[in-house]
Amino acid sequence: MFGRNSRRQSFEHEVRIEIEFLTKLHGDEAERVAREKAARPTNRTARRKVLEETARRLNGQGASPGMRFLSRIFGGG
Numbered sequence: 001m002f003g004r005n006s007r008r009q010s011f012e013h014e015v016r017i018e019i020e021f022l023t024k025l026h027g028d029e030a031e032r033v034a035r036e037k038a039a040r041p042t043n044r045t046a047r048r049k050v051l052e053e054t055a056r057r058l059n060g061q062g063a064s065p066g067m068r069f070l071s072r073i074f075g076g077g
Contacts, residue, residue, distance in 0.1 A: 011050065018054040031058035 022030035037043070038051035 014050045015053050018050055019057060031055050034058060
């Protein structure tokens, strides 16, 4: 219920929602806005990681290499 796969799915879900939201609201500027939001000092770690991954994906880089590597190690998908 609260294993690694569940947390990973939740993270992926949050990133997808953030991408949709920022793209609808800011269009082509969505990546810049995500980076600015991630840099705010009041963000908690989880929120910052979601925003950083969102910016990375909006930049066209896809999932971060570290995430894929850890996913292979821990059996996530």
